[in-house]
Structures are given as structure tokens and as C-alpha cells.
Amino acid sequence: MSGASFNRLSALSHTLQKQFTSKRVSVGVIGSGNWGTAIAKICGENAEAHPELFHPQVHMWMYEENVEHLGETRKLTEIFNSTHENIKYLKGVQCPSNVYANPDIRDVGARSDVLIWVLPHQFVVRVCDQLKGHLKKDAVAISCIKGVSVSADRVRLFSDIIQERTGMYCGVLSGANIASEVAKEKFCETTIGYDPDNSVNPLYTPNTIRSVFNRPYFRVQVVKDVPGVALGGALKNIVAVAAGIIDGLELGDNTKSAIMRIGLAEMQKFGAMFFDCDRLTMSEESCGIADLITTCLGGRNRKCAVAFVKTGKPMHVLENELLNGQKLQGAATAKEVHEFLEHQNKVDEFPLFKAVYNIVFKNLPPNKLLEAI
Numbered sequence: 001m002s003g004a005s006f007n008r009l010s011a012l013s014h015t016l017q018k019q020f021t022s023k024r025v026s027v028g029v030i031g032s033g034n035w036g037t038a039i040a041k042i043c044g045e046n047a048e049a050h051p052e053l054f055h056p057q058v059h060m061w062m063y064e065e066n067v068e069h070l071g072e073t074r075k076l077t078e079i080f081n082s083t084h085e086n087i088k089y090l091k092g093v094q095c096p097s098n099v100y101a102n103p104d105i106r107d108v109g110a111r112s113d114v115l116i117w118v119l120p121h122q123f124v125v126r127v128c129d130q131l132k133g134h135l136k137k138d139a140v141a142i143s144c145i146k147g148v149s150v151s152a153d154r155v156r157l158f159s160d161i162i163q164e165r166t167g168m169y170c171g172v173l174s175g176a177n178i179a180s181e182v183a184k185e186k187f188c189e190t191t192i193g194y195d196p197d198n199s200v201n202p203l204y205t206p207n208t209i210r211s212v213f214n215r216p217y218f219r220v221q222v223v224k225d226v227p228g229v230a231l232g233g234a235l236k237n238i239v240a241v242a243a244g245i246i247d248g249l250e251l252g253d254n255t256k257s258a259i260m261r262i263g264l265a266e267m268q269k270f271g272a273m274f275f276d277c278d279r280l281t282m283s284e285e286s287c288g289i290a291d292l293i294t295t296c297l298g299g300r301n302r303k304c305a306v307a308f309v310k311t312g313k314p315m316h317v318l319e320n321e322l323l324n325g326q327k328l329q330g331a332a333t334a335k336e337v338h339e340f341l342e343h344q345n346k347v348d349e350f351p352l353f354k355a356v357y358n359i360v361f362k363n364l365p366p367n368k369l370l371e372a373i
């Protein structure tokens with residue numbers, strides 16, 4: 001078992017419940033895209049189910065935009081707060097009425113004890129800067145962001161960036177969780193990386209954090225290996241692009257399985273080489289192997305990579321054409337990881353990552369993928 005696993009501990013202890021009676025935890029969500037809205041739905045359901053633990057309302061920061069609705073142009077927040085449906089990013093899913101779409105990011109930050117970050121990784125740094133000075137002193141953060149950030153010669157996890165820029169301790173949630181399926185309450189598992197030894201607030205135990213997210217259809221496992229959880233979610237997006245290339249070339253399931261196996265090995269090698277991750281986190285937990293499988297079968301990165309092979313259009317064009325405002329992470333992550341590996345003089349030790357980068361950004365023909373690995 002990877003790291004220390006907490007989820008087999010019993011549900012919240014009596015003592016903890018008593019602590020919460022005096023102070024109910026306010027949960028806030030930063031982001032309201034496809035996954036952001038699904039996560040807010042889960043948190044809203046738990047706030048309703050555990051009124052002794054949680055503040056009844058969950059504020060979800062919604063990046064304001066105008067959308068066409070029933071023949072009128074209206075603000076997305078107004079539509080969400082009257083219909084409880086995010087008609088742009090999670091159409092057809094009803095959220096509980098205690099989830100409130102708040103366009104004021106600082107207000108969401110200021111009222112939250114547990115602040116969940118679920119936005120495309122491109123926007124994280126700007127959002128951190130907007131929130132600085134507008135957060136509760138003892139708040140903790142959980143990042144559901146899948147990606148890494150590269151600056152100069154460093155590769156960094158978004159949980160570390162959030163922690164450094166805001167001062168909040170930041171754990172990570174990541175798993176085999178295609179948002180549209182989770183939102184329809186189809187059973188899945190997820191992993192939270194949370195290290196209570198490093199959290200500044202002893203009130204927020206692993207069980208507290210688990211109870212924010214755990215639902216009968218969304219089973220949470222908590223481990224201590226925070227970098228392992230974060231890297232699994234980021235790196236599998238590169239492998240999903242490779243899987244989409246294989247599907248675009250119509251090479252079949254055996255070939256795709258080979259890509260997934262090689263991809264998993266590169267993910268584990270990267271984690272061990274640069275972050276001291278536990279290899280087992282990626283091979284045994286939802287955030288590793290299971291997320292890799294689901295994303296290579298049904299994710300957006302795979303879908304756009306299939307179209308990339310079939311149409312020859314660049315990935316950013318396909319992102320705009322196929323995803324209705326949702327964002328791709330795989331191509332950007334392939335580029336960022338490549339830049340980092342170049343700095344480290346290690347590109348050739350990760351042939352699958354290298355091949356994806358060369359195909360997406362350097363015009364290597366997709367049918368050269370297998371030769372390259």
C-alpha cells in the first residue's frame with residue numbers, strides 16, 4: 001500500500017464531531033468548469049448530509065461570462081443561481097440548491113475554511129495573486145488541478161505553488177474521475193494526498209478532508225504521498241495524448257495497452273527521479289493506474305489527439321472546436337515536461353514523453369510514434 005492509507009480508519013470520530021459542533025467548516029470551490037462544477041456538487045451534497053460538520057452553503061467561484069440562454073444573453077452566474085445547472089460546462093446536471101455561484105473570487109476566499117482549487121492549470125498563478133490577503137488565516141487548500149508548472153529549471157506541483165503563493169497548506173485530490181460520469185453519480189474512486197504532519201491546522205485531519213468529498217458513488221482513499229498523487233494526474237495526460245494518437249491511427253487495443261504500460265513506467269520513473277514519490281502510488285491508487293486507463297479510454301486529451309491525427313489540425317485549434325470552452329492539459333504538460341527534461345539533460349530517458357512532444361509541437365508524423373519509443 002502506498003504511503004500511509006487513512007481511509008480504512010472509521011468515519012469521523014465522536015471527538016471530532018464535538019469539535020465541529022462549535023465551528024462548522026465552510027467549504028469553497030475555486031473554479032466552475034466541467035470538473036469544478038462536479039466537485040462543487042459533491043461538496044454541496046456533503047454539506048447537506050452533514051449539517052453538524054459543514055456550513056450549509058458552498059460558494060463556488062465562477063469566472064463570469066455571458067452565455068445565450070433561451071434566446072437571451074445572460075450572465076452564467078445568474079443562470080446557475082436560478083436553475084442550479086451549469087449550462088455551459090456541465091449541461092444536464094442538477095446541482096444542490098446550496099451551491100452558490102459567486103463571481104467575487106475574494107469573497108469566496110475570505111469565507112472558506114477548506115478551499116478547493118479546480119481550474120485549468122493555465123490560470124492558477126493569476127488566481128493565487130488575486131486571493132493573496134483575502135484568505136482565512138487557518139484555511140487549508142485541496143488542489144484538484146491536473147498539471148505541472150515549469151519555470152527556468154524547475155518543475156513544480158500546483159499544490160506547492162498554491163502553498164507558496166497563498167500560505168495555505170495544500171493537499172491534492174486526483175483520480176479516475178471523468179467529470180461527466182462523476183456528476184451522473186456513476187461509481188468511481190479517487191485519491192487524496194494529504195499529509196497531516198505538514199498541515200498547519202490540526203483540526204483538519206485526513207478524515208475531515210475525506211468527509212468533504214466522500215460520497216457513496218465517490219469513494220475517497222487518503223494517502224500521505226502528496227507529490228505522487230499530483231504527478232499521476234499531471235503526467236497521465238501526456239500518455240492520454242499518445243493513446244489518442246494510437247486510436248487515430250486505428251492500431252487497436254493491444255498497441256494502446258502497450259502505450260499505457262510504457263507511459264506508466266515513465267510516470268513512475270519521473271516521480272522517483274525528481275520528487276521522491278512512492279512508485280506504488282501510481283501502480284495501486286486511483287490517481288495512477290486507474291486515472292491513466294480512464295483518460296486513455298474516454299478523456300478529452302485522447303479525443304483531441306484522435307482528431308489531431310485524423311484532421312492534421314493543431315491541438316489548440318481542436319481544443320477550441322471540440323471542447324466548448326473546456327481546456328486541454330495534455331499538450332501543455334507535454335511541452336512543460338519536455339522543457340524541464342531538456343534542462344536536466346534527461347529527454348532520452350523518457351522516449352514516450354519525448355515522442356508526444358515531437359508529434360504535437362515539432363511535426364514528427366504521428367505514425368512515427370511506435371518507432372520513437
Ligand SMILES: NC(=O)C1=CN([C@@H]2O[C@H](COP(=O)(O)OP(=O)(O)OC[C@H]3O[C@@H](n4cnc5c(N)ncnc54)[C@H](O)[C@@H]3O)[C@@H](O)[C@H]2O)C=CC1
Pocket residue numbers: 031032033034035036037062063064089118119120121123144145146147177178179180325326327328329
Ligand atoms: N473535466 C474532467 O473530467 C476532469 C478535470 N480535471 C482537472 O480539473 C482541472 C479543471 O478542469 P475543469 O473544471 O474540467 O475545467 P474546464 O476544462 O471545464 O475549463 C473551463 C473553466 O475555465 C474557466 N476559465 C476560462 N477562462 C478563465 C480565466 N481567464 N481565468 C480563470 N478561469 C477561466 C472557465 O470559467 C471554466 O470554469 C484541470 O486541471 C483538469 O485537468 C480533473 C479530473 C477530471
Ligand SMILES: O=C(CO)COP(=O)(O)O
Pocket residue numbers: 146175176177178179237240291294295298299300301302328329
Ligand atoms: O482527468 C481526467 C479524468 O480523470 C479527465 O481527463 P481529460 O482532461 O483528458 O478529459
